[in-house]
Amino acid sequence: QKEVEQDPGPLSVPEGAIVSLNCTYSNSAFQYFMWYRQYSRKGPELLMYTYSSGNKEDGRFTAQVDKSSKYISLFIRDSQPSDSATYLCAMSFNTNAGKSTFGDGTTLTVKP
Amino acid sequence: DGGITQSPKYLFRKEGQNVTLSCEQNLNHDAMYWYRQDPGQGLRLIYYSQIVNDFQKGDIAEGYSVSREKKESFPLTVTSAQKNPTAFYLCASTTQGTTEAFFGQGTRLTVV
Numbered sequence: 125q126k127e128v129e130q131d132p133g134p135l136s137v138p139e140g141a142i143v144s145l146n147c148t149y150s151n152s153a154f155q156y157f158m159w160y161r162q163y164s165r166k167g168p169e170l171l172m173y174t175y176s177s178g179n180k181e182d183g184r185f186t187a188q189v190d191k192s193s194k195y196i197s198l199f200i201r202d203s204q205p206s207d208s209a210t211y212l213c214a215m216s217f218n219t220n221a222g223k224s225t226f227g228d229g230t231t232l233t234v235k236p
Numbered sequence: 237d238g239g240i241t242q243s244p245k246y247l248f249r250k251e252g253q254n255v256t257l258s259c260e261q262n263l264n265h266d267a268m269y270w271y272r273q274d275p276g277q278g279l280r281l282i283y284y285s286q287i288v289n290d291f292q293k294g295d296i297a298e299g300y301s302v303s304r305e306k307k308e309s310f311p312l313t314v315t316s317a318q319k320n321p322t323a324f325y326l327c328a329s330t331t332q333g334t335t336e337a338f339f340g341q342g343t344r345l346t347v348v
Contacts, residue, residue: 165342167339219335222269222281222337228277
C-alpha cells in the first residue's frame, strides 16, 4: 500500500464548477502538506502548502488538512479552463521539501 | 531570471548506451534532486544532494549515477543498467527551511 493515495481521476468539469481534489495518507508523522500544479510536459509548481491541520485560502484555492482522518483536500472555486492541469499532493516530515512523498496526481480538465 | 534549467528537453537513447541529463540552477540553493515520473504516477526520488561533493540514493537509484562538483550543477547519468529508462525526468532544488521545491521543465527520455 502506498503511503500517499490520491484520487486517480481524470476529472472533467464545466467552467465555473467547484472542484475537490483529495489525498489520503498512512504516516501520521507527516507535518507539511503541499499541492503542486503540473501543466502538460512541464515541471510541477507549488500551488499551496499547509502546516499541520487546518485550512488555508489563496484566491480561488483552498487547502484543507485533517490530520485526525489523514485526509487532505484542495478546493478550486469558479474553475477556469486555465486550471486544466495535473494536481499532485505531496507531504513531508519537515521542511526538507525535496524529500516529499508525492501522490500519483489527478488530471483535471475544465471545459469552457 | 532565477530558475532551474534542464537540457535537453527530449532525448533518445539506444539500448546499451549511457546518457547524461543536465540540470543547472541559479537560485543559490544548496539541495538538488532528481525525480522520475511515469505516466499516471507521481514523482519518485532517484538521487539527491544537500551539499557539494555529497549525494545520497533515493528510492529508485539503481541504474543511475550523479555528481555534484558545483553548487549550480547536478547532472544525472542514466546507465545501460537501467532496464526501463523511458520516462520524464525532473530536477528540483530547495533552500533550507522552506517547503517549496523548484522544478525544472523536465527531460523526456525515450529508448529506441
